[in-house]
Amino acid sequence: MTPDSDFEKQLFALYGDEAADWxxxxxxxxxxxxxxxxxxxxxxxxxxxxxxxxxxxxALLAAFAGPLVARAAEMAGTPPLMLWAVMLAxxxxxxWAAARLAxxx
Amino acid sequence: xxxxGPPGLARRLALLPDDQLVGxxxxxxxxxxxxxxxxxxxxxxxxMRRMGADAALADDLTQDAFIDAMRSLPGYRLEAPFTAWIxxxxxxxxxxxxxxxxxxxxMAEPLDAETPDRRRVDPGARIDLNAALQTLSAAExxxxxxxxGAGLTGQEIADALDVPLGTVKSHVTRGLExxxxxxxxxxxxxxxA
Numbered sequence: 001m002t003p004d005s006d007f008e009k010q011l012f013a014l015y016g017d018e019a020a021d022w023x024x025x026x027x028x029x030x031x032x033x034x035x036x037x038x039x040x041x042x043x044x045x046x047x048x049x050x051x052x053x054x055x056x057x058x059a060l061l062a063a064f065a066g067p068l069v070a071r072a073a074e075m076a077g078t079p080p081l082m083l084w085a086v087m088l089a090x091x092x093x094x095x096w097a098a099a100r101l102a103x104x105x
Numbered sequence: 106x107x108x109x110g111p112p113g114l115a116r117r118l119a120l121l122p123d124d125q126l127v128g129x130x131x132x133x134x135x136x137x138x139x140x141x142x143x144x145x146x147x148x149x150x151x152x153m154r155r156m157g158a159d160a161a162l163a164d165d166l167t168q169d170a171f172i173d174a175m176r177s178l179p180g181y182r183l184e185a186p187f188t189a190w191i192x193x194x195x196x197x198x199x200x201x202x203x204x205x206x207x208x209x210x211x212m213a214e215p216l217d218a219e220t221p222d223r224r225r226v227d228p229g230a231r232i233d234l235n236a237a238l239q240t241l242s243a244a245e246x247x248x249x250x251x252x253x254g255a256g257l258t259g260q261e262i263a264d265a266l267d268v269p270l271g272t273v274k275s276h277v278t279r280g281l282e283x284x285x286x287x288x289x290x291x292x293x294x295x296x297x298a
Contacts, residue, residue, distance in 0.1 A: 007285055008253060014234045014288075015254035016188065019151045021235055027164050028146040031171045032139055038172055039135045 046099045053095025054088060061087060115140070123187045131178045138178070142171050145188060149195045155238060156199055156250045157210070166202065170195035189256055196255030200265040208266045211244045211276065237287040245280030252277050 061069070069087075073080040118126065118140040129137035146167055153163035174181075174194050181190065200207060238246050251257045252273075259277065263270040 004281075004285070007281075007288075010288070011253045011281075011284065012256070014232065015152060015155070015192075015250070016148060017234065018147055019154070019235050020233070022151055022154055022160075024147045024150075025160065025164070027150045027167050028143055030164060031142045031146045031168050034168050034172055035135060035139055035142060035175060038175065 046096060049099030050092055050095035053098060054091040057091040057094075058088065127178070127181065127187050130175070131181060135175075138175055141187060141191075145191055146171065148188070149191055152192060152250070152254055153195060153199060155235065155246070155254060156196070157207075157243060157247055158199060158203070162202070166195055166198050169198055173198065192255045193257060196251055196257055197265070200251070200262070204266065207247055208268060210247055211266055211268050211272060213244070232288060232291045237284055237291075240283055240287055241280045242276075244276045245283070248273050248276035249280035249284065253281070 069083050070080050073083045076083075114136060118137055121129075121137075121140070123141065123144070126137045126141050130141060149170055150163045150167040153166045154160070158166060170191060174191055177194075238250070241249065248262060251262050252259060257265075259270055259273045262268075263273045266273075
């Protein structure tokens with residue numbers, strides 16, 4: 001808006017100085033507390049979404065894929081419980097990733 | 106990650122420059138973002154007050170600006186320093202929240218030229234931006250602070266407040282003229298001392 005760029009730079013720098021006549025008044029602590037709260041909320045939301053995702057997929061699997069899992073375990077020669085554990089881990093990872101994507105969007 | 110980690114962690118973070126902290130925070134390190142807030146919250150609040158926000162509103166806007174910034178970090182590009190970025194985030198929030206008041210202030214004042222305030226500053230006094238800003242009208246103070254304190258363009262301010270660009274430019278030009286004169290007085294005082 002004005003060609004005097006030295007003055008504008010000086011002014012921009014002056015705006016960066018703390019004002020002597022206004023105290024912090026606890027604003028830094030307030031912001032830190034809010035960041036903490038937001039972080040906790042986010043973590044809780046992530047964990048809840050992952051748990052819901054896992055519970056849903058396990059319920060669906062148990063309802064429709066139970067016999068298939070049992071047959072696959074028999075063919076692979078592993079206990080069915082191990083296959084279920086692998087699927088559980090996959091479900092957790094999927095739920096976590098999906099929740100993160102949703103929260104970042 | 107808790108933002109109040111072990112004391113050793115806080116000391117390590119305190120030594121890092123802003124751009125590294127932003128990088129860590131963008132990766133999800135909340136302690137790094139906490140350090141950024143520790144460094145800049147006070148200054149963002151001062152900026153809000155210089156725009157005309159009272160203490161309570163300045164506190165609210167500062168808090169909201171940091172939470173907005175934290176949520177936007179994954180998309181943040183390190184083209185501008187964090188301090189410049191957080192200024193614009195806070196200024197946009199201010200314009201959103203105080204749209205009506207700010208618009209009234211900017212539109213209500215006449216655009217005819219005024220003589221700069223020629224009161225002397227105390228001999229030996231250090232540059233006091235707040236005192237210098239007090240010599241501006243409310244509209245000039247708002248426009249100059251949004252433009253030169255927060256880094257918004259005249260067009261952004263005009264669009265946000267729904268006022269003509271020429272009006273914003275006039276307030277900025279007149280405000281800058283007064284500030285330039287005022288800050289020159291401080292310099293002359295310093296040279297005399």
